[in-house]
Amino acid sequence: MKTETCKELDVLISSTTINKRNAENKFTLPPLPYAENGLEPYISARTLQFHHGKHLAAYINNMNGLIAGTRYENMCLEGIVMESDGGLFNNAAQTYNHLFYFEALRPHDATKAVPTGKIASLIDASFGNFETFKETFTKAASTLFGSGWAWLTVDKDGKLAIEQTANADTPLRHGKKPLLTIDVWEHAYYLDTQNARPKYIENFWNIINWDIVNQRLR
Ligand SMILES: [Fe+2]
Numbered sequence: 001m002k003t004e005t006c007k008e009l010d011v012l013i014s015s016t017t018i019n020k021r022n023a024e025n026k027f028t029l030p031p032l033p034y035a036e037n038g039l040e041p042y043i044s045a046r047t048l049q050f051h052h053g054k055h056l057a058a059y060i061n062n063m064n065g066l067i068a069g070t071r072y073e074n075m076c077l078e079g080i081v082m083e084s085d086g087g088l089f090n091n092a093a094q095t096y097n098h099l100f101y102f103e104a105l106r107p108h109d110a111t112k113a114v115p116t117g118k119i120a121s122l123i124d125a126s127f128g129n130f131e132t133f134k135e136t137f138t139k140a141a142s143t144l145f146g147s148g149w150a151w152l153t154v155d156k157d158g159k160l161a162i163e164q165t166a167n168a169d170t171p172l173r174h175g176k177k178p179l180l181t182i183d184v185w186e187h188a189y190y191l192d193t194q195n196a197r198p199k200y201i202e203n204f205w206n207i208i209n210w211d212i213v214n215q216r217l218r
Pocket residue numbers: 051055098183185187188
């Protein structure tokens with residue numbers, strides 16, 4: 001995949017960081033953009049230690065093993081997601097999806113709890129108002145059967161949509177530009193809210209980084 005194609009796909013603000021390889025040409029786990037306890041009480045440090053430090057680290061490690069000696073070895077992450085299948089796709093897409101998810105969270109700030117700027121206008125234009133958007137997104141996240149992700153995406157005309165993907169699947173593979181996601185795999189919330197996915201989703205609304213969502217609209 002050409003470098004220009006990677007740039008077209010780099011909706012992920014931290015794309016440069018993940019695509020900067022170490023001395024052994026391996027992808028490495030980027031640090032979280034906040035402290036491990038920075039999302040408390042909505043997501044605990046213990047959840048982040050496992051979710052970021054173990055689950056995401058394992059996806060990156062597996063991807064490094066699977067690309068070694070193949071045509072994917074020197075591709076950008078986005079390129080691997082677009083062109084791979086099977087186990088490599090699962091690990092590369094999970095890497096992408098997790099980075100995308102962690103990147104758009106931040107410590108709770110009551111003054112920044114609702115969207116502002118361009119994303120606020122697009123939400124109003126597409127859904128009528130923020131409350132309707134919140135209800136629709138929450139429903140998509142709560143009704144997804146099994147493991148997967150709920151997404152806010154935007155098309156070329158600025159129209160927003162809410163989508164569900166199962167397992168590692170990602171809107172990138174369907175020609176959609178993602179703006180925000182929530183991980184609804186059980187490993188994202190089990191340590192904090194056990195089986196109660198709705199409580200985890202409710203908590204999520206307190207820690208969304210809308211500045212990052214606006215940057216993704218560039
Ligand atoms: Fe996850």
